[in-house]
Amino acid sequence: MLKMRKGGLVILLLALSTASAASVMQVSSDTTGITPGKTGVITLTFTNAGTDIAHDTKVVLKALDNPLTSSSLCNECTEYSNSQRLCLNYKDYCYNRVGDVYGSYSQDASFRVNIPSSIETGTYVAEFEVHYGSKNVTTNEVKTRRMSKQVVLEIDSLNVKPDVNIKKIKTPEIIHPGDEFNISVELANNGEVTAQELSIGLLSDYLKVKDTTSEQALGDLPVNEEKTVNYTLLADASIPPGVYDISFSLNYTDNEESYTESSDTGILIDGEADFNVFVQDISPDIITTDTEITVFVSVANTGVIDARSVSIEVKPCSDIELGITSEDFLGDLDAGDFTSTSFSFKPVNEGEVMINLTVKYTTPNGKKASYNTKERAVIRFSNAPARTSTGTNWVTIIIISAGAVITVYFLGKKFIKKKR
Numbered sequence: 001m002l003k004m005r006k007g008g009l010v011i012l013l014l015a016l017s018t019a020s021a022a023s024v025m026q027v028s029s030d031t032t033g034i035t036p037g038k039t040g041v042i043t044l045t046f047t048n049a050g051t052d053i054a055h056d057t058k059v060v061l062k063a064l065d066n067p068l069t070s071s072s073l074c075n076e077c078t079e080y081s082n083s084q085r086l087c088l089n090y091k092d093y094c095y096n097r098v099g100d101v102y103g104s105y106s107q108d109a110s111f112r113v114n115i116p117s118s119i120e121t122g123t124y125v126a127e128f129e130v131h132y133g134s135k136n137v138t139t140n141e142v143k144t145r146r147m148s149k150q151v152v153l154e155i156d157s158l159n160v161k162p163d164v165n166i167k168k169i170k171t172p173e174i175i176h177p178g179d180e181f182n183i184s185v186e187l188a189n190n191g192e193v194t195a196q197e198l199s200i201g202l203l204s205d206y207l208k209v210k211d212t213t214s215e216q217a218l219g220d221l222p223v224n225e226e227k228t229v230n231y232t233l234l235a236d237a238s239i240p241p242g243v244y245d246i247s248f249s250l251n252y253t254d255n256e257e258s259y260t261e262s263s264d265t266g267i268l269i270d271g272e273a274d275f276n277v278f279v280q281d282i283s284p285d286i287i288t289t290d291t292e293i294t295v296f297v298s299v300a301n302t303g304v305i306d307a308r309s310v311s312i313e314v315k316p317c318s319d320i321e322l323g324i325t326s327e328d329f330l331g332d333l334d335a336g337d338f339t340s341t342s343f344s345f346k347p348v349n350e351g352e353v354m355i356n357l358t359v360k361y362t363t364p365n366g367k368k369a370s371y372n373t374k375e376r377a378v379i380r381f382s383n384a385p386a387r388t389s390t391g392t393n394w395v396t397i398i399i400i401s402a403g404a405v406i407t408v409y410f411l412g413k414k415f416i417k418k419k420r
Helices: 002-020 387-419
Strands: 025-032 039-048 053-064 077-081 086-090 096-101 106-114 122-135 142-155 164-170 180-189 195-203 207-210 215-221 226-235 242-253 258-269 275-283 293-301 307-315 320-322 327-333 338-347 351-362 368-379
Touching: 025 122, 025 142, 039 053, 039 096, 039 122, 039 142, 053 086, 053 106, 053 142, 096 106, 164 242, 164 258, 180 195, 180 215, 180 242, 195 226, 215 226, 226 258, 275 351, 275 368, 293 307, 293 327, 293 351, 293 368, 307 338, 327 338
Parallel strands: none
Antiparallel strands: 025 039, 039 106, 053 096, 053 122, 077 086, 122 142, 164 180, 180 226, 195 215, 195 242, 207 226, 242 258, 275 293, 293 338, 307 327, 307 351, 320 338, 351 368
C-alpha cells in the first residue's frame, strides 16, 4: 500500500511538473503620443512566464474605437467558429509576427494609431488577439493557444494646442566679408492642432536681408507637418571677423490664443586665428656650451576661428644650434584651446636669446595661414672649466709623475753600487 501511494505521489508530481512547464504568455501594454492630432503608438510586450516555447507568436489588431484609425487594423476572418463566436484565423497579412518567445524572455510589437485633432475627450479601446503554440521543449509537441488583449486609451482634448518650433537651421560653415549667402529654416508643428496664421521674423544687427522682407507670412501649418523658409543675407564688406547672432521669432494662433516662439543661431565671419605663444620652462638648470637644452613652449588659440592642422616650427638664428627636429605637429586647435610642446637645441651664446617661432595652420574653409612670433629666453652658462682642457692637464700630470719615479729608481740603484 505504501509503495502504491508513493507511486501515485510520483505520478501526481510529474503531472504537476508537466503542467507548470507549459508556456504561460503574459501581455502588457504601453502607449505614447495618445493626444489629439498626433500619431500615437501602442506597444505590446509578450513575456513567456513558463518554460516551454511560445512558438510562432503573432498578434492582430482586430478592433479600434471610432474615430481612431490604424493601417494595422484588420478584421478579415478566414475561419470563424459559430460555437465559440470568434474568428479562429485571420488573413495572413493581418498578423504582426513576433516569433518564438522562450521561457523567461520577452518580445515587443508596436502599432501606430492615428488620433484626429477633432476627437472628443473620452476613453477609447483597441482590441488585440494573440495566437501562439505552446511547444514542449522535450517532445516538440505544439498545442495551439489564443488570448485576447484590450488596451484602453484615455484622450484629453480640452487642453490641446499647436506647438511650432524650429527643427533645423542650415547655414554655410564660414562666410567672408562681402559674401551673399543663403540660410534655410525648417519648421515643424509638434502640437495637437493646426497652427494658424503662422509667420516668421528674422533679426540681425550686422547682416542684411536681401530681396525678401525680414517678416514672412506662412499661413497654416497642420499637425506633424513641416515647412521650410529660405533667406538670402548679405555680409557687409567691412564687417570684422567674428560670430554674429541671428534671431528668429515665430508667431501663430489656434483661433483662441496667440503663441510666440524664438530661436537663435550664430554665423561665423571668416578671419585669421590669433595665437599666444610663450616659453614655459628651460631644462636643465646647469648649461654649458656643450649642453643640449630643452625649451617647453605653450600655444593657445586666442582668435575667433578654429585652427586646423596646426604645427609650430623653430627658425634658425645666430644664438642657437638647432637639433634634428625643428617642427612639431600639434593637430587641431579650436578657438580657446591650448596645447604644449618642446624643442631641443644647443646655445651658442649666453644671455638673452630670441627664439623665432612660426605657427602654421589651416582655416575651416581650407585657407592656409601662419603666425610669426619671437619669444625671449635667458641662457646662463655654468662657471665649470671645459671638459677638454681638464682632460689634457691630467695626462700631463701622469706623464711627469711616471718620469719622476723612473729617475728616482735608477739614481737609487747607482748609489747602492758605489757604496759597495
